[in-house]
Amino acid sequence: MSTRKIELLVGLFLLSGLAAFLILVFNVANVEVNSGKSNYSLQASFSNIGGLKVRSPVKVGGVVVGRVSAIELDPVKLVPVVTLTMDKRYNQFPETSSLAILTSGLLGEQFLGLTPGFVDEDVAMLGDGDKIDDTRSALVLEELIGQFLYSMSSKDK
Amino acid sequence: MGLINTIAAMGRNAIEMMLGFGQAGLMLWGAIFQKPRIAKGLPLLVRQIYVVGVQSMVIILVSGLFIGLVLALQGYNILVGFGTEESLGPMVALSLLRELGPVVTALLFAGRAGSALTAEIGLMKSTEQLSSLEMMAIDPLRQVIAPRFWAGVISMPLLALMFSAIGIYGGHLVGVEWKGIDSGAFWSILQASVEWREDIVNCLIKSLVFAVVITWIALYRGYQVTPNPEGLSRATTQTVVQSSLAVLALDFLLTTMMFGR
Amino acid sequence: MTQDLSPLVEIRHLGFSRGNRVIYEDISLSIPRGKVTAIMGPSGIGKTTLLKLIGGQLQPDHGQVLFDGHDVHRASRSELFELRKRMSMLFQSGALFTDINVFDNVAFALREHSGLPEAIIRAIVLMKLEAVGLRGAANLMPNELSGGMQRRAALARAMALEPEMVMYDEPFAGQDPISMGVLVKLIRELSDALNLTSVVVSHDVHEVLSIADYVYVVADKKVIAHGTPAQLQALDNPQLKQFIQGAPDGPVPFHYPAEDYQKELARGLD
Numbered sequence: 152m153s154t155r156k157i158e159l160l161v162g163l164f165l166l167s168g169l170a171a172f173l174i175l176v177f178n179v180a181n182v183e184v185n186s187g188k189s190n191y192s193l194q195a196s197f198s199n200i201g202g203l204k205v206r207s208p209v210k211v212g213g214v215v216v217g218r219v220s221a222i223e224l225d226p227v228k229l230v231p232v233v234t235l236t237m238d239k240r241y242n243q244f245p246e247t248s249s250l251a252i253l254t255s256g257l258l259g260e261q262f263l264g265l266t267p268g269f270v271d272e273d274v275a276m277l278g279d280g281d282k283i284d285d286t287r288s289a290l291v292l293e294e295l296i297g298q299f300l301y302s303m304s305s306k307d308k
Numbered sequence: 309m310g311l312i313n314t315i316a317a318m319g320r321n322a323i324e325m326m327l328g329f330g331q332a333g334l335m336l337w338g339a340i341f342q343k344p345r346i347a348k349g350l351p352l353l354v355r356q357i358y359v360v361g362v363q364s365m366v367i368i369l370v371s372g373l374f375i376g377l378v379l380a381l382q383g384y385n386i387l388v389g390f391g392t393e394e395s396l397g398p399m400v401a402l403s404l405l406r407e408l409g410p411v412v413t414a415l416l417f418a419g420r421a422g423s424a425l426t427a428e429i430g431l432m433k434s435t436e437q438l439s440s441l442e443m444m445a446i447d448p449l450r451q452v453i454a455p456r457f458w459a460g461v462i463s464m465p466l467l468a469l470m471f472s473a474i475g476i477y478g479g480h481l482v483g484v485e486w487k488g489i490d491s492g493a494f495w496s497i498l499q500a501s502v503e504w505r506e507d508i509v510n511c512l513i514k515s516l517v518f519a520v521v522i523t524w525i526a527l528y529r530g531y532q533v534t535p536n537p538e539g540l541s542r543a544t545t546q547t548v549v550q551s552s553l554a555v556l557a558l559d560f561l562l563t564t565m566m567f568g569r
Numbered sequence: 570m571t572q573d574l575s576p577l578v579e580i581r582h583l584g585f586s587r588g589n590r591v592i593y594e595d596i597s598l599s600i601p602r603g604k605v606t607a608i609m610g611p612s613g614i615g616k617t618t619l620l621k622l623i624g625g626q627l628q629p630d631h632g633q634v635l636f637d638g639h640d641v642h643r644a645s646r647s648e649l650f651e652l653r654k655r656m657s658m659l660f661q662s663g664a665l666f667t668d669i670n671v672f673d674n675v676a677f678a679l680r681e682h683s684g685l686p687e688a689i690i691r692a693i694v695l696m697k698l699e700a701v702g703l704r705g706a707a708n709l710m711p712n713e714l715s716g717g718m719q720r721r722a723a724l725a726r727a728m729a730l731e732p733e734m735v736m737y738d739e740p741f742a743g744q745d746p747i748s749m750g751v752l753v754k755l756i757r758e759l760s761d762a763l764n765l766t767s768v769v770v771s772h773d774v775h776e777v778l779s780i781a782d783y784v785y786v787v788a789d790k791k792v793i794a795h796g797t798p799a800q801l802q803a804l805d806n807p808q809l810k811q812f813i814q815g816a817p818d819g820p821v822p823f824h825y826p827a828e829d830y831q832k833e834l835a836r837g838l839d
Contacts, residue, residue, distance in 0.1 A: 168466025
């Protein structure tokens with residue numbers, strides 16, 4: 152086999168390796184390149200974050216507008232603090248917006264649902280580093296069932 | 309007396325094993341830590357990537373596709389019982405990236421390329437081609453061992469990536485095209501659960517470690533072959549057996565380090 | 570041209586053993602410049618080992634090998650490689666690189682060491698191939714050649730870098746009479762034409778005696794006789810006589826050392 156053909160095949164081999172890598176990175180792991188400048192971050196504290204994870208999506212009406220970038224416990228108040236990295240294209244959320252931890256389907260992944268609040272003259276827009284105050288924690292299935300059973304038993308009396 | 313003999317035999321084996329490790333280490337050291345020669349080294353490397361990588365590509369792609377298909381079919385049958393067949397994507401992708409991609413590629417690579425390397429080097433040694441290089445004042449470690457080593461180390465991670473990618477495609481074929489999972493759901497759940505660092509980087513680290521171990525064993529077995537037909541066939545078998553076992557043991561070790569916490 | 574009379578290679582009190590088996594106890598010999606020196610001896614006494622010791626591929630237990638005054642086994646790796654560029658070795662099997670053709674085989678060391686442009690390398694290679702009569706086979710792969718032609722191609726390769734010394738490992742073993750004749754003629758002619766120092770290791774008595782200027786006979790881990798071919802044939806050494814005449818039994822026993830035959834038979838199976 153000629154050297155030229157070997158070189159060509161090796162080149163193709165390396166390219167397909169690279170292609171596989173790119174497919175895995177961008178299509179499968181869905182890494183976003185636009186990190187840094189085109190983002191801004193928000194914070195929110197919850198009493199219970201349930202199964203929320205880093206990289207869980209933040210959705211407004213089903214549209215992904217950002218992702219969870221960090222989850223920490225506030226050392227003083229002892230509640231979870233979630234940091235969100237938001238897409239700069241969507242920067243017109245008023246301060247009155249609320250954030251809830253929702254579940255896709257009954258047992259599916261958990262995500263953050265952002266509900267835009269009312270706009271008024273004295274209501275500013277959320278900017279980098281701001282905190283969303285109106286939050287709703289995750290529904291924990293065990294607690295729900297517990298409450299249900301409790302209410303059933305109290306009804307019986 | 310019998311006990312003393314047993315202990316002595318154990319000691320002898322241990323010494324021989326250590327000697328083997330030492331010699332294999334020296335060989336690898338001699339092959340890797342050389343001044344690189346771009347003009348002469350590159351054509352040799354390209355040729356070896358052809359032999360080691362390109363020629364293993366068909367078996368890797370075909371196996372990857374079929375493993376993806378089977379994995380998806382079995383996974384679907386289990387998941388559909390819980391009503392969570394949308395989770396097929398992450399199941400297939402994570403199994404492939406975290407375990408099957410690196411490990412199965414490594415095992416196939418040991419059988420396909422490792423044994424061929426041992427046989428080739430062994431034959432070169434038996435026919436005194438390595439001695440002949442020595443006498444021409446050409447270091448066989450640089451001329452013969454080093455390009456094959458680097459070719460293995462470069463090729464195997466690429467093969468593992470191709471294996472995983474085509475396996476995921478196979479999973480897509482079964483899940484979406486055949487079983488009718490919604491394509492959007494399949495991909496979005498898959499994308500939400502595959503982590504770049506956790507999964508893809510670890511996949512690369514694993515296959516890199518396996519590549520080093522397999523090529524090293526294969527080259528050493530060939531380099532130390534007893535120059536006769538029996539020695540050659542034993543060396544080839546040893547390459548496949550030892551590198552497969554080494555891959556499985558190292559996989560456990562690496563998995564514990566990466567995902568054991 | 571002044572002839573340097575000091576020997577090119579001097580072996581002094583060399584000892585070598587493989588595992589527990591002693592191959593050489595104490596061997597000393599010198600190889601003069603520009604001559605054909607033969608080292609003869611029965612098979613299995615490590616004549617190839619001796620060549621590998623001279624080439625620095627094996628380390629002796631004691632003693633020295635001096636190549637043009639340089640101790641081969643004390644030299645650093647790069648010094649050793651410099652020495653090896655001045656010697657070359659023709660292996661018993663030819664040891665041609667099986668994955669490249671005859672031309673590339675001969676050109677191999679030139680491309681590696683000489684740094685000459687490809688056009689000159691081509692001219693040199695064709696010249697060497699012409700000398701061994703294989704110019705027409707330049708594009709064949711080694712496995713397409715007969716055994717004798719392989720050895721000639723290997724000879725062309727050994728000559729490529731114009732070495733000062735060529736070591737021939739059993740050049741006549743397993744050759745048909747014609748190939749043998751060709752090789753004898755080539756070794757003698759190359760040696761005379763290039764003033765080459767040749768070391769021939771062999772057990773083919775007649776061929777060796779016909780081309781060698783000086784002969785060492787090695788047996789029992791040491792040199793048992795040396796001299797010109799004529800001197801050797803005149804020597805009255807029973808071991809040497811047996812070897813030269815090819816008698817099956819004599820001082821070198823026909824039987825591998827064993828216990829008494831009668832006793833072993835009488836012992837029966839236990």
